[in-house]
Amino acid sequence: MVEQEACVIEATSLQAYFHDSLSDVFKQHDTQLTQEAHAYIVNLLFHFSRSEQVFDWHEKRLTLKPLALLYGEAVHAKSNGERLLVLRRLGDVALFVAGIFGPSLDRKAVGINYYIDMGGGAYDWLSDNLENGGKHSMSWETFRELAVKFENLVSALDSFAQNSCLRGDSSLIRLYEKWLRSKDPKCAEQLRKQGVPVSSVDSKLTH
Amino acid sequence: MPLTHIQSQLQGIYDLRLDHRVEDFLITDEAQVDRLEQCRKFRSTQEKLLISEYDGELFVSLYLAEELLETLETNNPYRRLESKNLREFCTVLEGVSHFIYLTWNATHDRSISRLELELQAEVDKFVSIFLLSGKQGSPIPWGTLSTWLFDRCHYDSALGPDELHRYKTANKLAREFCRRLEPCFDSEGLHYGIIKELRRFYRKRHHEKLTSAGGDVLSRSP
Numbered sequence: 282m283v284e285q286e287a288c289v290i291e292a293t294s295l296q297a298y299f300h301d302s303l304s305d306v307f308k309q310h311d312t313q314l315t316q317e318a319h320a321y322i323v324n325l326l327f328h329f330s331r332s333e334q335v336f337d338w339h340e341k342r343l344t345l346k347p348l349a350l351l352y353g354e355a356v357h358a359k360s361n362g363e364r365l366l367v368l369r370r371l372g373d374v375a376l377f378v379a380g381i382f383g384p385s386l387d388r389k390a391v392g393i394n395y396y397i398d399m400g401g402g403a404y405d406w407l408s409d410n411l412e413n414g415g416k417h418s419m420s421w422e423t424f425r426e427l428a429v430k431f432e433n434l435v436s437a438l439d440s441f442a443q444n445s446c447l448r449g450d451s452s453l454i455r456l457y458e459k460w461l462r463s464k465d466p467k468c469a470e471q472l473r474k475q476g477v478p479v480s481s482v483d484s485k486l487t488h
Numbered sequence: 489m490p491l492t493h494i495q496s497q498l499q500g501i502y503d504l505r506l507d508h509r510v511e512d513f514l515i516t517d518e519a520q521v522d523r524l525e526q527c528r529k530f531r532s533t534q535e536k537l538l539i540s541e542y543d544g545e546l547f548v549s550l551y552l553a554e555e556l557l558e559t560l561e562t563n564n565p566y567r568r569l570e571s572k573n574l575r576e577f578c579t580v581l582e583g584v585s586h587f588i589y590l591t592w593n594a595t596h597d598r599s600i601s602r603l604e605l606e607l608q609a610e611v612d613k614f615v616s617i618f619l620l621s622g623k624q625g626s627p628i629p630w631g632t633l634s635t636w637l638f639d640r641c642h643y644d645s646a647l648g649p650d651e652l653h654r655y656k657t658a659n660k661l662a663r664e665f666c667r668r669l670e671p672c673f674d675s676e677g678l679h680y681g682i683i684k685e686l687r688r689f690y691r692k693r694h695h696e697k698l699t700s701a702g703g704d705v706l707s708r709s710p
Contacts, residue, residue, distance in 0.1 A: 349604075350650055352603070352657070352695075353654060353657030356706065357653075368706075395601065398693075
């Protein structure tokens with residue numbers, strides 16, 4: 282029970298941090314989002330705060346699957362449900378990578394506009410093909426909103442990444458991952474200094 | 489030289505202005521390819537577009553195996569396209585298509601993905617063969633060409649899973665695109681409507697190009 286409680290505290294605090302920080306950034310960028318779209322971005326950042334959620338293991342290392350290959354998986358999908366999931370991942374990965382790692386895309390053959398185009402297109406397709414109120418947890422309106430505002434969202438996430446030291450060796454996400462693995466109090470302290478109120482539950486209690 | 493013919497045919501279909509001639513970027517020496525690839529283990533193929541970018545400049549070379557060009561010199565497909573030269577013609581055409589698509593987009597400061605490159609090459613092969621066979625008085629029926637090019641194609645067993653997946657996706661999207669154009673194809677040539685559609689398609693990119701090619705393939709029940 283202690284373990285469960287500790288996990289809830291960790292999750293809530295990081296999501297709360299993302300929520301508040303993003304609210305500020307969206308205001309600065311004059312980007313108005315519905316609650317659903319805002320929550321979607323918060324959950325996206327939280328989900329991708331674990332690098333294995335963004336990258337795939339390939340030949341003993343983490344690699345980023347090209348968007349074109351994800352698109353190919355959607356083309357060859359065996360069911361519409363699978364296709365929805367693949368295109369949603371395509372949109373999510375494109376938004377996260379373009380927003381958080383945008384500067385590194387300058388060194389790639391395809392630039393940031395490719396990610397904006399592919400990701401926005403995937404969300405647009407989802408909005409067109411989701412039945413409102415169907416089995417899927419997301420509404421088509423949210424995906425439409427994400428598609429229309431995709432470029433603004435990338436720009437806002439870029440500012441967010443700069444403000445939050447999300448990039449580089451001392452990045453927040455790396456620090457958070459290290460803390461998740463080790464529960465090192467020093468990491469926790471550094472995270473708190475950067476505004477992430479992680480749980481102070483002792484590592485012994487969580488295992 | 490067939491290379492010149494192929495380049496001018498593709499540029500004519502798509503109305504492309506390009507200052508570069510493919511012959512000026514041609515390599516036929518495999519050892520030179522190895523040196524350019526710096527001994528990294530890339531798949532050995534008869535056709536390969538070598539690209540490197542340094543300090544904002546793009547360096548491009550097109551490798552075509554000597555025997556491919558010899559076959560096309562001996563059995564010039566622009567005199568007669570037949571089973572003796574069809575495979576070699578397709579391979580060379582694919583290389584020239586890659587070269588033109590890459591350089592045209594680069595000169596317009598547009599990035600492209602490898603999937604788009606492969607997709608365009610598949611369409612280029614289909615349209616070029618269809619037109620050439622029609623011009624020579626023995627048009628290959630649309631269905632026969634589609635089956636041969638898209639359904640009965642073989643993939644190199646040395647392809648990695650990602651590459652194979654990319655080729656299969658390009659193949660499927662190109663087949664879909666050509667299928668939708670079928671009613672517009674005319675064995676006597678291409679009428680202006682279809683040329684406009686092909687030119688529009690050429691200039692699309694990224695998501696728009698893929699969905700434009702695939703049409704409703706994503707919306708159809710698998």
